[in-house]
Amino acid sequence: MxxxxxxxxxxxxxxxxxxxxxxxxxxxxxxxxxxxxxxxxxxxxxxxxxxxxxxxxxxxxxxxxxxxxxxxxxxxxxxxxxxxxxxxxxxxxxxxxxxxxxxxxxxxxxxxxxxRPFNIATKDNLSELAQDFIDYILSSDGQEVIEAVGYIAATEEGPYSGSKPSGKIVVGGSSSVTPVMEKLKEAYLKVNPNADIEIQISDSTTGMLGTIEGTLDIGMASRELKESELESLTATVIALDGxxxxxxxxxxxxxxxxxxxxxxxxxxxxxxxxxxx
Missing domain, CATH: 3.40.190.10 (Periplasmic binding protein-like II)
Incomplete structure (x- = not known):
């Protein structure tokens, strides 16, 4: 190539x-x-x-x-x-x-x-902040953000009602998922200013590897996860994208x-x- x-x-x-x-x-x-x-x-x-x-x-x-x-x-x-x-x-x-x-x-x-689906991937024993951010993404509030920027909602959950914990998490992976994740971060920080969220742009495979190795709290993938990745990670669809x-x-x-x-x-x-x- x-x-x-x-x-x-x-x-x-x-x-x-x-x-x-x-x-x-x-x-x-x-x-x-x-x-x-x-x-x-x-x-x-x-x-x-x-x-x-x-x-x-x-x-x-x-x-x-x-x-x-x-x-x-x-x-x-x-x-x-x-x-x-x-x-x-x-x-x-x-x-x-x-x-x-x-x-x-x-x-x-x-x-x-x-x-195709936009996935996030996580390991077990998530931090309180990582779980709360995911809860926001999957809530009707988060899904409204997703639809507002031109993607298709993946869930029909109720409004966000999280605990708004403090701390820092690192999210990384797909350059296709990154723009909508930036919007989700922006919206989440308005309801939870205690959080510090760093987003690292790379690609889906790098995001999955970083999550498996523990350098990322949440990985982003613009595809389905591979069987080898699913041995260590749990995938959650957050949106659909053409x-x-x-x-x-x-x-x-x-x-x-x-x-x-x-x-x-x-x-x-x-x-x-x-x-x-």
Missing amino acids: LIASILTVLFTGCSGGANNDIAVVSREDGSGTRGAFIELFGVEGKDAEGNKVDNTTDEATIVNSTSVVITTVAGNKNCIGYISLGSLNDTVKALKIDDVEASVDNIKNNTYKAY LAVIVNKENPIDNITSEEVRRIFTGEIVSWDEISK
């Missing part, structure tokens, strides 16, 4: 070649967004032994956060990438998939199929099939001229 540092991407953008060559942007290994994307769009296959294989094209530019995917695609008219729907902004364009717009309403009515396939705003394509997405990201389709208008 072509590992691109943030600075390199910002100054050069993704490679696109001449004419209408498609420039593929993908997330790094360990990204929950990448894991969900390759599964949902069929980029993941199996080898002769039945092991899962990521068939993302070797020509893809690999970047290490949601924000860099957006910046990269916004800077090159031939780029295509994928991000959390909740992180979508007006610097790029989300494509319709199989004639269906990527939206919260279409996820709720099950016409837009590309969505995956948006994004292109540059100058790209004339507005709609694409899920099969075309698969073939682009596996390297079978290499030019925008091959995409049906």
Whole structure:
């Protein structure tokens, strides 16, 4: 894979070649967004032994956060990438998939199929503050925060009625979950100013490892937890989020099939001229 540092991407953008060559942007290994994307769009296959294989094209530019995917695609008219729907902004364009717009309403009515859970992960014997923060996230107050920033609520619990303990906790992991976690932290601190919450951004796999090792109190994952992670951790779904396939705003394509997405990201389709208008 072509590992691109943030600075390199910002100054050069993704490679696109001449004419209408498609420039593929993908997330790094360990990204929950990448894991969900390759599964949902069929980029993941199996080898002769039945092991899962990521068939993302070797020509893809690999970047290490949601924000860099957006910046990269916004800077090159031939780029295509994928991000959390909740992180979508007006610097790029989300494509319709199989004639269906990527939206919260279409996820709720099950016409837009590309969505995944946002999970938090914990070990046993949580601190009082960690448990109270989780109780807030899962309460109707926390779920209202989640919906207000463009995600889909995962629970129907009652209002928050916690004990507002003092202390410090560290939350870390997925760059896709981080924006909504920052909003949840902000809202929680208004009702519990005694708390100190540090949020560390990385990726889902790093978040799970940190929680297992005890450097994080709460891990964030934008995918389902792996069996090996569930041996040590308990997963809790806090929200649902769509995956948006994004292109540059100058790209004339507005709609694409899920099969075309698969073939682009596996390297079978290499030019925008091959995409049906």
